[in-house]
Amino acid sequence: MLNPSPHSRFLFTLVTVCQFACVSSFAAQTVPITVHLSPFQEHLNLSGTIQPFESVEVNSKWGGLVKKIPVTVGSTVKKGDLLAEVEVTYLKAGAQFFESRIDFLKSQLDQAITDEKLVKSQQQRTRHLASQQIVSKVEEEKGNMRFLEMGVARLRAEKDLNDTKRALASLEEKLRGANYYAPMDGVVTELVVDPKQLMGSFNLLGNQ
Numbered sequence: 554m555l556n557p558s559p560h561s562r563f564l565f566t567l568v569t570v571c572q573f574a575c576v577s578s579f580a581a582q583t584v585p586i587t588v589h590l591s592p593f594q595e596h597l598n599l600s601g602t603i604q605p606f607e608s609v610e611v612n613s614k615w616g617g618l619v620k621k622i623p624v625t626v627g628s629t630v631k632k633g634d635l636l637a638e639v640e641v642t643y644l645k646a647g648a649q650f651f652e653s654r655i656d657f658l659k660s661q662l663d664q665a666i667t668d669e670k671l672v673k674s675q676q677q678r679t680r681h682l683a684s685q686q687i688v689s690k691v692e693e694e695k696g697n698m699r700f701l702e703m704g705v706a707r708l709r710a711e712k713d714l715n716d717t718k719r720a721l722a723s724l725e726e727k728l729r730g731a732n733y734y735a736p737m738d739g740v741v742t743e744l745v746v747d748p749k750q751l752m753g754s755f756n757l758l759g760n761q
Contacts, residue, residue: 608742611733617641619750628741636733637746644728651721658717662710669703676700 617639624636679696682688 609736609739611636611736616751617644617731619746619748622744622746622748624741624744626741626744630735630739630741632735632737634735636735636741639731639733641728641731644724644731648721648724648728651717651724654717655714655721658710658714662707662714665703665707665710669700669707672696672700672703 619637620640621638622636623638624630624634630636676696676699679688679693683690683693
């Protein structure tokens with residue numbers, strides 16, 4: 554005797570009724586029926602409260618003026634999305650200073666390269682004249698020293714330019730660190746600052 558499970562009982566009931574109908578209509582004929590057992594999917598309607606899997610506080614490394622908050626409570630964000638743009642006045646002023654100095658150092662380097670090429674040409678000419686004893690060896694040595702001085706000036710200009718570029722990159726990194734970014738995918742659940750508000754270092758922006 555078959556003892557169907559609760560999930561398959563309904564299928565067996567249908568099969569039994571069908572067999573009975575077939576026997577009543579065709580008493581002398583047997584009709585084979587194939588039965589396939591499969592589980593039913595159960596759906597439950599429940600009420601409850603959804604709790605966040607993880608909640609984090611978002612802080613800034615640098616103090617400054619909050620310029621823009623492109624999100625609101627309930628906004629869905631991806632990791633790295635901008636939550637608030639903060640302007641740090643002294644960092645911005647420093648970046649502007651280094652940008653202008655980079656332009657100045659670039660022009661200095663261009664001039665140093667031009668001077669070095671000119672002195673090299675003069676050095677080669679002096680060497681040629683010295684080989685023909687038209688000018689003295691002293692003049693030749695002066696030309697060599699002048700060429701070395703121009704090379705040192707060019708190297709110094711290159712170093713100053715590269716150092717200033719690195720200083721600017723460091724400031725720009727700090728400026729990016731002053732902004733608030735989403736540390737993970739999630740939903741903004743709280744904001745504790747407003748646009749145009751002055752923030753201190755490591756102030757709390759809100760929760761995600």
